[in-house]
Amino acid sequence: MNNKEKLRNAGLRPTKQRMIVADILLNGFNRHFTAENLQDEINSSGNSMSIATVYNCLKKFKNCGLIKQVETSKDTAIFDTNTDYHHHFLNEETGELIDIENEEISLHKIPEIPQGYLNNGIEVIIKLKRHN
Numbered sequence: 150m151n152n153k154e155k156l157r158n159a160g161l162r163p164t165k166q167r168m169i170v171a172d173i174l175l176n177g178f179n180r181h182f183t184a185e186n187l188q189d190e191i192n193s194s195g196n197s198m199s200i201a202t203v204y205n206c207l208k209k210f211k212n213c214g215l216i217k218q219v220e221t222s223k224d225t226a227i228f229d230t231n232t233d234y235h236h237h238f239l240n241e242e243t244g245e246l247i248d249i250e251n252e253e254i255s256l257h258k259i260p261e262i263p264q265g266y267l268n269n270g271i272e273v274i275i276k277l278k279r280h281n
C-alpha cells in the first residue's frame with residue numbers, strides 16, 4: 150500500500166502537506182520524534198512547513214491511528230510511529246525513548262478501575278538515570 154492509500158484508508162484526504170509528512174513517517178521504520186524534529190527534517194528535505202501545520206498534521210495522524218503520542222512527563226509531546234501496544238524506557242537526560250515489547254512487561258497487581266470506567270490500556274515508562 151502506498152502512502153496515499155494509507156492516508157485514504159485512515160480517512161484522511163492526501164493533501165500535499167500530509168503527503169510530505171507521510172513520506173517521512175510511514176516508511177516502515179519506527180521512530181519517536183517531536184513536532185520540532187519533524188519540522189527540521191521537512192525543512193532540510195527542501196520543503197517547508199510551519200510548526201503549526203506540522204502539529205496540525207500530527208494531530209490528524211494521531212486521531213486516525215497512524216501514529217501515537219507517548220504520554221511522558223516531559224513538556225514536549227513525543228510521537229511514535231509504532232502504533233502496536235508497547236511500553237518505553239525513557240532516558241531522562243536525553244529525552245530518548247526506547248521501545249519495550251508488550252510481552253516483556255507483566256503487571257501482577259493493579260488497582261480496581263473506578264466505577265463507570267474500563268481499563269483502556271496500561272503504558273509503562275521506565276525512567277532511566279545513569280548511575281555513578
Ligand SMILES: [Zn+2]
Pocket residue numbers: 181229231235236237246247248
Ligand atoms: Zn515506542
